[in-house]
Amino acid sequence: MTKKIFLGLALMLILLVPTTVLSAHAESAPPAEPDAKDKYNFNAGGATFPFPLIDKWRVEYNKNYPGITLNYQAVGSGAGIKLFTTKKVEFAGSDAPLQAADIKKAPAGTLHIPETMGAIVVTYNLPGVQTNGLLLTGDVIAKIFLGQIIYWHDPAIVHLQKDPSIAQALKQDRNKIIVVHRSDGSGTTFAFTSYLSQVSSDWNGKVGKGTSVPWQAGMGGSGNAGVAAIVKKVPESLGYVELAYAKGNKMASGIPMTYAFVQNHDKTAFLDATVATTAAAAKGAISSLPAADGVWSNVSINDAPGPNAYPIATFTYLLVNPNLEQLKGMDKQKAQDLVHMLYWFVTDGQKYSEKLSYVPLPSAVQELDKKGISQIKFNGQQLWSYP
């Protein structure tokens, strides 16, 4: 009898132990929460695009952990990278991954932590087309921005339209397209021009990709808000802005800003930019993503394969130095709290994205981020382990 009980117990142990170990493996504990008596301020700076979201995080995180404050300066991606490489900030925000020239100056093993995603829309102000859904392909967008398609009634645009009333309105329009681009260097421009370089070899040869590029046509507005302001005010204009800005703005006539549907990579459909289609773009690109400490300079979720993948989308990154002892005023407890805050951003923080027109990270990207965060060290010592 006792033998049987022992056998049973032993069997249970044999069966249970691996499963508990396994489940512990999959559901690893989150990093330690900040101590109640911790009082730390984190300085960060960089991209303007994720600023509304990061600011929301700042407020919410501080509600949960009153001792921890964050000071994120939205000074622009380039300025953020400058602050980061000179070790003036604990982390930086950048819309573009570090390029070859920056990598040389940045701390060794710099981590790219994608913290949210956004879509870029081609917005237009056409008195004859008062709704979303002008249909455009990447090639046509490139030609418009190269100054090769000058008029709205160009057959290359008209022939794409499936809605006869839009096609008719375009045919009757005798005006030139007033092209609007960003005048300031920006991560939005980087993502947009990367897309055009991917889909048009002509664009790649003449212009290329960058945070500011030698534009072949049109005029510049400063910031997403500046481009939106011009497109809203000037009839017959066309420009590119982040989806959040198109959603948040109204035309002079009171209707929401109108924007185009863009043909997908598979050339099977013209897609509206939504949270779902942008998330699909990230899924399409997920297999090609490097590890957080890898080389990200050529990473792009533009023109991702898949029938529902909106083609002009971008990650925005947090750049983190993996060896936190290199930063001034850093101690182990503070480093520990930073790890927790970053972890909170990419997990709990994601629930605030959608309301602000950002796209929540798909779980595969979250996993990648968690692995990246687990690589953060203080004096060579890992602060949180994640399998």
Place this chain on the structure above:
Amino acid sequence: MMTIKMKKGSPHIDKIFKYIAIGAGTYVVALVVMLVVNLSTGSVQVWQHEGIGFLTGSDWNSVEGRESYGAFPYIMGTLVNAGIAMLISVPLSFGIAMFLSELSPKLLRTPLAMVVELLAAVPSVIYGLWGLYVFRTYIQDWIEVPLHNLFGDQSIIFAGTPFGLDILTASIVLAIMIVPTIASISREIMIAVPNSQREAAYMLGATKWEAFRLAVLPYSKSGLIGAVILGLGRAVGETMAVTMLIGNTTGAAAIPTSLFQPSQTMASIMANEFAEASQGGLHLAALVGIGLILFIIAFLINVIAHFLVAKVVKSHEGAVLA
């Protein structure tokens, strides 16, 4: 022989005063020297890369691996933009100053002068936003479109698509911005002309205009030039409002040919691209180089002004200096 008796302890105060004054004087010189040194060392890279072509070239490409920079379009943009603004604002400002010092009823003078000075204190972003959201549409509908339709694309200066964000709008708003500066200083200078001068002119039977031309103008000439130079200084360096209105093109497209064409000034391209230029790169050096050119141009304007004023002072002993 007269001696002045010092109070006890005053020699120390005298010394302290001396050092404070020397310190303040050195500070100005040191600041200028550091500025020049910083701008020069910061832009060495681009001068090495482009040579004199940085001044004459019109390419502007910051794409990695294809970098090429030329400041010519922005130098021209700055000069044309400031030039048109001066053409509009100088006569207007002198008119205001003349009215306030010579013609206006005594009761109105002080309140009007205060209003002019108040305008000088409006921040430039306000002018920029007003220009972008309100003024641009008036310029487009009432000036640009009629002129464009009348003269068409054949006339060079009215060619292009008139949409209101161009050299013309930027220059007019810039003119509006510098009018208060020039007008209020000119008024002070004209008022400072001794009344005996005017009375002498009237005594000889001069009309109001003659009195102004013969008595007030010669007396205040150098001061008025000083006022114009101050206005020009502001016009050349103005950033915020111009950036919002000038259309911000880069490269050869920014060389101003038509009034209805977007362009770019030196100040606006620095404001536009500085934040995203990568650290220690050629792009940043090019922007710092543009800062150096702007500094030199501002310096030249001041030197020329100095000589002009000195010349006028020589020919009219006792003229009022601003």
